[in-house]
Amino acid sequence: MxxxxxxxxxxxxxxxxxxxxxxxxxxxxxxxxxxxxxxxxxxxxxxxxxxxxxxxxxxxxxxxxxxxxxxxxxxxxxxxxxxxxxxxxxxxxxxxxxxxxxxxxxxxxxxxxxxxxxxxxxxxxxxxxxxxxxxxxxxxxxxxxxxxxxxxxxxxxxxxxxxxxxxxxxxxxxxDKKVTDASTFVGVDVGINCLAVASTTDKKCKFFAGGEIKNHRNVRKNERRRLQKAGSRYLGTRSSMRLLRNLAGRETRFMTAVNHTISKRLIEFATENDVSVIGMEDLTGIRKRMESKVSQEFRYEHSSWAFRQLQGFVEYKAKEAGIAILYVNPEYTSQTCPRCNHISRNNRSGLSFRCEKCGYETHADRVGAMNIEHRTRDLRYIFESQGGNVSPPDATRLFA
Ligand SMILES: [Zn+2]
Structure with missing residues (x-):
């Protein structure tokens, strides 16, 4: 080890x-x-x-x-x-x-x-x-x-x-804590209404709000629209290009600051709850996933770099706190019932989740984090059955 x-x-x-x-x-x-x-x-x-x-x-x-x-x-x-x-x-x-x-x-x-x-x-x-x-x-x-x-x-x-x-x-x-010694896990889902939702093995849950960001982004979007409406005479000129570039730069800096804050709070939450492994989604195929998860209207707001950056921040801050990171398969995490594992699009409706098979009910934003926590815990058992020969840094990027 x-x-x-x-x-x-x-x-x-x-x-x-x-x-x-x-x-x-x-x-x-x-x-x-x-x-x-x-x-x-x-x-x-x-x-x-x-x-x-x-x-x-x-x-x-x-x-x-x-x-x-x-x-x-x-x-x-x-x-x-x-x-x-x-x-x-x-x-x-x-x-x-x-x-x-x-x-x-x-x-x-x-x-x-x-x-x-x-x-x-x-x-x-x-x-x-x-x-x-x-x-x-x-x-x-x-x-x-x-x-x-x-x-x-x-x-x-x-x-x-x-x-x-x-x-x-x-x-x-x-x-580092060993993954195979872990008893408390937290699953972290990146969402639309909330920037991140965390759910622990003992069912403690925390929402990291995104309202502020939505507001901020709407302001930016309007600025950009105004700029584009200004017409082709202005668009494409040097100053308009510079303006667009500035807007993009501001947005990048803003998201970076937000990601720093969220990752910090997330690690605090994990430390307070004695978590030794944080599970996150493997976002290698995020674009595809986002297309099914996010409506056309919101799609551009959820750029994959921002999610990856958030994960990167969580990763290095977790390391400093001695917490391991595992990446799990992100498929159907929002449609799977955390109680009976039944997968269906119909389990979700707006902000509520109700399993059509077993009747389990909870807030829809919470479900993804719960499922990610389950999959992270499953990964740990896989390691254990292999003789516990995987240390946390090497275990990243493996699928549940
Ligand atoms: Zn169910």
Whole structure:
């Protein structure tokens, strides 16, 4: 069984009780160091590595500014990185070579080398040596300081409110749950009235509404219609093409934002219900399926890329949460009776589902998710009967 690990990343904002002037002094020295170093790289007119920067600026950083050696390393690394990013933008002609300036509002620290924790206290290296600062929001931060997270390079920041905060970057490795050990599943259906419906093994159900989106899309559709009605004289001109392109771009960005939100809420729902496997439809043949499921009027609103994007978001967010994904056969999921498996178009009428054979009744939008959950659970038994030799990532794209 090959179990892969996935890292979860988080930045925890810790508020510091800072009564002295040391942090202000430190940020001032750090930004001075950054700006001095920046002048050097700017003059060379190409990005250079942090080792080289160190050599050129060492005297100034250490002797003049009194920065500790780890801190001057951090200055060099950060400036080097900033100019590399600038060069990438220059290469694609987004901007031109310029002097980068840094304000005295943040400084970078490396775990153990120049920061550490003991209980509710942060200790960091300042210009006058190691100093301790009490965390004002320790109650919130406690669970990230219990030793289960690994700390990465983090930042001391001066916020607009005039207080000092430590932006603690941390990560944690989360092992995948095994599909064959799973007991709670959730089926996720992408729908028309609702963007997604989720149903768990113990019959908990959640609708992820699409009303907002329908509204938004109607506005866009009207804009597009108006544009098309404007007549052939305008249509096909450069500005009309640009306008259409802009509309499409806005729509793409909008759907992407919506998909991010829905996938996030979906993972929250799965985590709250202790789900270890999420089942979704294999949408390889989605166009065909949508044609039977969606009326002509709505068809264009349900572009397959948006569904695939949603699934992709769910997939990577599930991985971070240690939840496996299985894809199941999407055929007849909306027409099959979740109780007796009888398949018929007549089982559905509008928003209600009533099995013509056994009389089972429920909300029509829920049926797809329930059937997907069943098929996902069936897949698990297939794996088990094969000796449980399939790990979650390899199991994707298999059919029930
Ligand atoms: Zn039935």
């Amino acid at each position: 090959n179990i892969r690990n996935h890292a979860a990343h988080k930045t925890i904002i810790l508020k510091l009780d800072s009564l002295d002037n040391d942090l202000a002094e430190l940020l001032r020295a750090f930004s001075q160091g950054m700006n001095h170093t920046s002048q050097i790289v700017f003059g060379i007119v190409k990005p250079i590595g942090s080792g080289q920067i160190q050599k050129l600026a060492y005297r100034y950083l250490r002797d003049k500014l009194n920065l500790k050696s780890q801190m001057s390393c951090n200055v060099a690394r950060q400036v080097s990185g900033a100019y590399k990013t600038l060069q990438e933008q220059v290469n694609i002609e987004e901007t031109e070579w310029q002097l980068l300036e840094f304000s005295p509002t943040s400084a970078t620290f490396s775990f153990e080398r120049d920061f550490g924790f003991s209980k509710d206290t942060l200790s960091i290296t300042t210009l006058t040596g190691r100093k301790k600062y009490k965390l004002l929001n320790y109650a919130y931060a406690q669970r990230y300081l219990d030793g289960s997270w690994r700390y990465l390079a983090s930042k001391l920041c001066l916020h607009r409110d005039g207080s000092y905060y430590f932006h603690l970057a941390c990560e944690k490795y989360i092992p």
